[in-house]
Amino acid sequence: MTVLSAPAIETRRAQTRRRELGGFLRSRRHRLAPADAGIVPGPRRRTPGLRREEVAAVAGVSLTWYTWLEQGRVGGVSRQVLDSLARALRLGPDEHRHLLELAGEPAAEPRAPAGASREVRDLLAMVEPNLAHVVTRCFDLVAWNAPVEALFRGMPEWPVPDDPNVVRMMFDVPGMRALYPDWEAEARWLTALLRNEAGRQAGNPRFQRLVDGLNATSPEFREYWSSHDLTPFTPSERRFRHPVLGEVTLRYMKLNVESDPDQSVIVHYAPPASAAAAALARLR
Structure with missing residues (x-):
């Protein structure tokens, strides 16, 4: 049985998080209708949801970088960019928190404790x-x-x-x-x-x-x-x-x-x- 070193285990975890992050971004992009992002779809549109270039434009990042992000090839995404992606993809609070966790960023300070239901x-x-x-x-x-x-x-x-x-x-x-x-x-x-x-x-x-x-x-x-x-x-x-x-x-x-x-x-x-x-x- 092969025993991985601590750095190797951490590298594997980071790779898994990046893959999960890319999959999550793709799923949210596919679920968002162009009209929800203020985009008028053309007559030959075949892509479900938004295209990568549309998300990149709304979030203010380059298409190449965003493509790499969905492919799990980017690490160390800043909190500012993650928040921008959350806005571009119209993520709810739970989805936004999940995005931050996948990227290894601490979530925003939780609200004051909610009352019991x-x-x-x-x-x-x-x-x-x-x-x-x-x-x-x-x-x-x-x-x-x-x-x-x-x-x-x-x-x-x-x-x-x-x-x-x-x-x-x-x-x-x-x-x-x-x-x-x-x-x-x-x-x-x-x-x-x-x-x-x-x-x-x-x-x-x-x-x-x-x-x-x-x-x-x-x-x-x-x-x-x-x-x-x-x-x-x-x-x-x-x-x-x-x-x-x-x-x-x-x-x-x-x-x-x-x-x-x-x-x-x-x-x-x-x-x-x-x-x-x-x-x-x-x-x-």
Whole structure:
């Protein structure tokens, strides 16, 4: 079996991306009607969609260069040219993002976290009295149900601040240390989850601001982050300390939101007929 070196693997990946980029551009060019680009088609037009020279003219690049780009023979395309091609091909936001990813360019800074959809909010209510909340890949807190609010209500810092973030709250909100009996283990685990996202979020200014801010304000986060420990999300158990209920151990799991890949629903739940279930019923 032939073992490729790291540079050879990277070269192969770059070649694959260039081929995928060329195929994507061709597919969008073929799908765009000339009239959509302000072009009046002639009587003998046989090319489906736009011709290469038409895309090149609208995007402001040479025909030869654009031809090479579709053929996978060009690397290192600038962000300005990619944005121009996106406009020329009338790409939507998801298509524009895909174009940038294929070219190895970081996407534009994501919008502020979108609110949870009606269906997701219905789910949050349906799982009560279990705790459920919605987070993004940057761990921004998007929505939560009534039991979550009841759990946190004993904290003097509740309600949460503007633009809440789960990781930032763990380190910056003093009440979190009382809520979690194993605060250090929880904080290390959450930092490792965040570190696990670092590769996917490379070039995301929102993610980088979160990390930079925590490094600047929290010596503990700075220590945990510098260890480079990472962990994927796996279902397990967490302990909470509530001023009325005492200590409660809950299981937790994550559900991905298919309509918004940036969002996930985190559910903390108690097995039926357990002491924890009875405690959650009192919490509600």
